[in-house]
Amino acid sequence: MTISITSSTSAPEKVKADMLAIPVYEGRELGVGGELARAACGGAGLDAFMVGAGFEGKVGSTITVPVSNGGVAAAAITFVGLGKREAVTLDTLRRAAAAVARRANKVTTVATTLLGAGPEGADSGSVAQAVAEGVHLGAYEFLRYKPEGKPTSLTKVVALGGGNAAVVKAVKAGLARGSAIAGAVIRARDLVNEPGGSLSAVDFAADAVKVGKASGLKVTVLDEAAIKRLKLGGLLGVNRGSTEPPRFVKLEYVPPKQAKGNLALVGKGVTFDSGGLSLKTADGMETMKTDMSGAAAVLAAMSVLSAIDCRVKVTGYIPLTDNMPSGSAVKPGDVLRIRNGKTVEVLNTDAEGRLILADALSLAVEDEPEAIIDLATLTGACMVALGSDIAGLFASHDGWGQQVKAAADRTAESMWPMPMPEFYKPLIVSDVADIKNSGAGRYGGAITAALFLREFVGSVPWVHLDIAGPARAASDGAYNRKGGTGFAVRTLVELCCSYSKP
Ligand code: BES
Ligand code: MN
Numbered sequence: 104m105t106i107s108i109t110s111s112t113s114a115p116e117k118v119k120a121d122m123l124a125i126p127v128y129e130g131r132e133l134g135v136g137g138e139l140a141r142a143a144c145g146g147a148g149l150d151a152f153m154v155g156a157g158f159e160g161k162v163g164s165t166i167t168v169p170v171s172n173g174g175v176a177a178a179a180i181t182f183v184g185l186g187k188r189e190a191v192t193l194d195t196l197r198r199a200a201a202a203v204a205r206r207a208n209k210v211t212t213v214a215t216t217l218l219g220a221g222p223e224g225a226d227s228g229s230v231a232q233a234v235a236e237g238v239h240l241g242a243y244e245f246l247r248y249k250p251e252g253k254p255t256s257l258t259k260v261v262a263l264g265g266g267n268a269a270v271v272k273a274v275k276a277g278l279a280r281g282s283a284i285a286g287a288v289i290r291a292r293d294l295v296n297e298p299g300g301s302l303s304a305v306d307f308a309a310d311a312v313k314v315g316k317a318s319g320l321k322v323t324v325l326d327e328a329a330i331k332r333l334k335l336g337g338l339l340g341v342n343r344g345s346t347e348p349p350r351f352v353k354l355e356y357v358p359p360k361q362a363k364g365n366l367a368l369v370g371k372g373v374t375f376d377s378g379g380l381s382l383k384t385a386d387g388m389e390t391m392k393t394d395m396s397g398a399a400a401v402l403a404a405m406s407v408l409s410a411i412d413c414r415v416k417v418t419g420y421i422p423l424t425d426n427m428p429s430g431s432a433v434k435p436g437d438v439l440r441i442r443n444g445k446t447v448e449v450l451n452t453d454a455e456g457r458l459i460l461a462d463a464l465s466l467a468v469e470d471e472p473e474a475i476i477d478l479a480t481l482t483g484a485c486m487v488a489l490g491s492d493i494a495g496l497f498a499s500h501d502g503w504g505q506q507v508k509a510a511a512d513r514t515a516e517s518m519w520p521m522p523m524p525e526f527y528k529p530l531i532v533s534d535v536a537d538i539k540n541s542g543a544g545r546y547g548g549a550i551t552a553a554l555f556l557r558e559f560v561g562s563v564p565w566v567h568l569d570i571a572g573p574a575r576a577a578s579d580g581a582y583n584r585k586g587g588t589g590f591a592v593r594t595l596v597e598l599c600c601s602y603s604k605p
């Protein structure tokens with residue numbers, strides 16, 4: 104059951120709902136609707152009650168109080184913290200909305216005045232979008248394999264506020280946009296959370312065909328024979344140890360009117376990464392069903408472009424395989440020939456992502472896009488550098504890098520610029536081939552991986568996002584759940600919509 108989010112200009116006290124959610128700033132300063140909420144909850148005693156419960160108005164904290172004095176049509180009031188009033192951002196609203204959705208997981212209808220708590224100067228459409236995203240993402244749970252698990256019972260959220268017709272229109276559009284984008288993030292999370300054993304390359308490709316049909320994308324699936332014909336030597340090499348065939352998915356979004364640019368998205372689709380013969384430890388393997396997070400982000404983001412009327416031509420390139428050890432697996436020391444003709448010495452079979460991305464980037468370049476962005480759970484080294492919540496951003500072109508960073512900042516997805524110095528290039532020079540797939544030594548592993556990828560993008564402005572950390576959450580967060588986060592879907596959508604030729 105999905106949650107429907109509508110808007111209403113009714114007065115908060117008039118709305119019949121199981122719960123009315125009212126924002127509160129740090130210091131227990133009540134936001135829009137606060138005074139009537141106070142009256143409905145016993146008046147002057149409310150503050151003492153909050154103090155007693157330890158509720159201070161910190162971002163995303165909640166406290167629920169039954170309506171005792173009447174005057175409000177809702178059955179209960181949930182106060183949700185926004186932190187310091189002057190520090191409120193769109194992401195604060197996203198987090199608060201998520202907290203409301205979680206607090207309301209046992210009821211069916213919630214009304215909220217969160218729309219009225221937007222940061223100074225923010226347009227009402229963006230505020231509504233953030234609230235809608237927060238509600239959907241906060242309510243998300245992966246229950247496919249928990250038959251006893253109870254999904255949220257929340258089905259309806261009424262966002263109160265508005266004013267004149269233009270504002271109401273902007274709010275409605277923002278809620279619709281936020282709901283669509285959150286739906287895409289959830290699609291990515293579901294794919295990432297699906298076990299490697301039940302989401303092979305073939306399964307992922309079949310899902311892409313289904314999703315593409317439903318969302319107006321042209322989908323081309325290359326099977327193993329086609330992949331051989333196209334000489335995708337990296338993908339074939341990584342797949343050699345597997346009992347499951349590889350796939351390569353190409354997704355095409357063509358806007359209805361004249362396209363305002365032409366952008367390529369590339370996503371690493373390793374459906375399970377055991378490391379291959381350079382086998383991972385048992386611990387290191389535990390989360391490796393998530394190694395197709397880049398692929399999931401590309402598919403999910405593209406699935407919503409038509410619904411939000413993106414004006415840019417976008418093409419997705421998704422190489423898919425698992426990475427397994429076996430008698431037929433690629434051996435350390437083997438040399439593979441990538442689509443663009445470059446040869447790679449495979450010294451560590453666990454550095455497989457760059458091998459399949461090399462083919463995908465080569466193919467993307469052949470289609471002559473104006474710009475490329477790739478997303479990959481590429482290196483543990485990137486997590487060492489930036490921690491688990493920040494993606495590494497590598498750019499071959501300053502303007503394009505800044506454009507991606509700006510889009511990420513607007514969606515509050517954390518990315519940090521990383522260097523790609525030419526003087527580290529010797530670290531990936533091979534004795535027997537053009538380059539080798541693992542740097543000399545462990546240091547700078549995220550950078551040597553990016554330098555490797557750079558060999559396959561020619562002169563097209565290119566950004567590489569190493570999302571090894573943020574693609575997966577180790578515990579529940581404000582609007583993330585433990586597991587797949589759908590990281591970068593929101594940034595990709597924002598980027599596609601706001602794209603200008605770098
Ligand atoms: N998929 C992993 C990277 C990864 C590690 C993602 C942890 C998320 C969490 C990637 O294929 C990998 O194994 N990279 C190696 C590269 C090394 C062998 C050069 C790594 O980071 O250790
Ligand atoms: Mn690996």
Ligand code: ZN
Pocket residue numbers: 373376394453455456480481
């Ligand atoms: Zn991997």
